[in-house]
Amino acid sequence: MEQVHEGASDLKPEADSRILTANPQFDEIVTFYTGMTVMVSDETFSEGRAFLHALFKHRPLKELVSPRQSWSDGGWRIPVNIENLQELSITVNKLRRSLHPQILIHSYLPELLVKHGSDQVLKLLNFWQAEVEQTGHVEFYLIPKKTFVDFERKLAALVDGAIEISVERVQNAIQQYFIPIRIAKDEYHLKPVSYTIEGGELIIKPAGEMTMDIGQLRLVAQEMASDQETILTIAQRNYRVHSLADFFMLKEMDGWKTSWLKQVFPDEFDRVLTKMAAYVREGVLNFGKTPFQGGEATDFTELEQRCVRRLKLLCSGEAVDVLNNVAELVAQKTSQPSDSGSLVGCLQELYARLYAFSLQAKMAKRGLEKTLEDALEDVAELKAKVRKLGQDAYAVEISNCPFCRGLQTQGPACENYLANMLKGLSTVLTGRGLACSEVECRASGGRKCVFQLKTVRQIRTET
Incomplete structure (x- = not known):
């Protein structure tokens, strides 16, 4: 995995600050905030780890592992002693306080459960909740699905959300899905979302809305940054939308310059652009060009x-x-x-x-x-x-x-x-x-x- 170095950011943890993954399609579906804990479960205890590393490939990340797992070290794998829970807690909390807010992955839970039992481990993770919120990291607990059933159920109730990874064979091909729980928009909650990992990048392919890949999305963004401004127009008289809220938004945006969208959605322009790009791909919208008239006055x-x-x-x-x-x-x-x-x-x-x-x-x-x-x-x-x-x-x-x-x-x-x-x-x-x-x-x-x-x-x- 490509190592991502911590920047010299002086960013302090702030409640309810959103963490973007640099994957706009995933960010359209799932929302992470600083101070959040998420359980990630899969059947083989490998897909979840690969999923997170691909998702956060371009973000500062540390993975906490047991000494037995520390066979590879790129600066992002940190071995922790799991023999004593109190010592583990001191070590992990000290690490949290020493790092800028970033992604922390806990990969040692299966061994910890075998050594100390589910009740003691749950008490430890519950104690950590306040520390995670205070230090502002986003932390993921990896666990094999259906192995520690009672612990998995209780941990799901303790954390802020969960991601369940599933792998199915469809017509002689392997299909991977993730299911977001309590961390997604209503239309994606508990819904399987198809994905692949290509070249270390996570490619999201949910049914219906997210039909444009990252490369196409970047082409649209490049067009918008050109010397000409892009005009957004509805291409069909009778068109299908993904939600009633989208229907009202598209009606208002018909004939708009995309530069205006940046002013209306300064905080979530990537999300709105992704949504518009999906509708372009489906033939609902057209992106046209008009020469940019600098300084022109418009009556609103x-x-x-x-x-x-x-x-x-x-x-x-x-x-x-x-x-x-x-x-x-x-x-x-x-x-x-x-x-x-x-x-x-x-x-x-x-x-x-x-x-x-x-x-x-x-x-x-x-x-x-x-x-x-x-x-x-x-x-x-x-x-x-x-x-x-x-x-x-x-x-x-x-x-x-x-x-x-x-x-x-x-x-x-x-x-x-x-x-x-x-x-x-x-x-x-x-x-x-x-x-x-x-x-x-x-x-x-x-x-x-x-x-x-x-x-x-x-x-x-x-x-």
Whole structure:
């Protein structure tokens, strides 16, 4: 395996920072965050290891092995003594604290289980959970499937997610799949995803959506970086989409320059580009070319007004109920999983992003805080005060929130109405990904409703 050296990054672990694998197709399906633990199981105790090394080929990685496994050393295999659990814990925690946040693979669990039993090993891994979260690594526990059945079941409940590797013989050929558990988008959760490893690279081939390989994707990216700008247009009158959320997005993006997509999705442009590329391959979209006119002015007034109308509608409880019913009906007619639970949130964030994009010229005059306050008043008649908490965070205080009026709850009651919209607005206006959470709510005893916006730093390795 090619050794990847640790960079001189001064990046500190930050809660909920996403880890990108440098494989955009995998990142479209699965989401890893700093401080996450994942169980990886396979029948031969070899496919899982090969899968992880191919997936993270271009990222800093360390593999912790038993002394018996340390027959090869490229600087990334670190032998640890497994004879004494306390000594092992001290060694591993010391290693965690000495490294920049990166990928850690634990390959010694089978031997550890034989020596110390499942109960003691589970106690150790449970104790480690807080340490993993604090140091910000993404850690994978490799285990042979159906060998330590009770331990495997309990570990799956302890960790943040799991990946199950399967190998099947199909028409005299070997087919490999991975099944993501609790770490994937709803449409991929517990669904087998086909993959191969070619030249040390992980090639993802899920059914339906991800039909463009990495080479083709890079060609599209090169086109977008050329002297001419690419225009996105819908190629078919009657076309099939992978989700209702995609349907609304494609309708809005028809006729758009791809350079605008970068401004609307500054935090996840690779994911959106992958999605667009898949639709190009399926004949739904066309990418055309038009000479770039530097500095041309474009009037986004119509877009601004349309987004305000849509966001007002999406803040209405009755409209949300109707939309959810439509999603359920579409799911029944198409025999596809319903995305009603996430559809409203996706649309709130989408139209908030588009609305913020249309406001960027105004923000240059008003400033971020004032622009965000005015946007909330225009969309939901909210009296908001936006305060900067530091370089990477903002607080949004709402004194007249209508969504929790008259309610008494144990926790925040307004998040479903406002969090996605605030995330979309602030991400585009700041040009970086922000996560949004409600930290105080009148329904649960607070004096006002307060949301916190915090930068989500995406960690990636350029290839």
